[in-house]
Amino acid sequence: MEKVNYKSGSIIFDQGEAATQLFVISSGKVGIYFPTNEFTEEPNIVLNSPEIFGEMGLIDDALRMAGAKAETDCMLISVSKVEFEQKLENSDVIIRGVVAALSQRLRQLQKKKLK
């Protein structure tokens, strides 16, 4: 895990990129931009500390479906895919199942919204 700083307005990740880490917001605001919104409109969701984002691609090994942009100067804690997978492997089987179930349902709903 490491701390990373993003200046206001900088893109943290874009749709279609490989997911190599998740982020915990330490300070600042992060905008999440859904697939039909390529950083042009207002963010679909604005997240604050201590919320987490970027976890979806790590869980199901898919490309980024949404984009993330620093809406203010931000300090984020970056958790790599390997670190996250270790934490998940050390979790109870029910917790691992819940993470898988939530992630799968979220992807299904997101895909339906695109149709």
Added chain:
Amino acid sequence: MEKVNYKSGSIIFDQGEAATQLFVISSGKVGIYFPTNEFTEEPNIVLNSPEIFGEMGLIDDALRMAGAKAETDCMLISVSKVEFEQKLENSDVIIRGVVAALSQRLRQLQKKKLK
């Protein structure tokens, strides 16, 4: 945790009920019915072993938003709210954050679909 059997066609839980447990499918098929579908149409999702359902209400303490029905004779493993919470408390802080983030986004998307 305990094993529970449901006959084909029996309702496991209905929308609006309090969420007291989650289920792991040990055998059989379970249909999930979204809010606009009160067991009258085909299920919106059909789940099989070893999938998990009913976790949403445990995570954010909300009432059941979807209904669940046994589509065939089913054997389920029931995990109580207290058991689940203990497992979650024993998990790494990042895993707990991921469970919270996924759950929150899923609720938001489900609510949008209702509008």
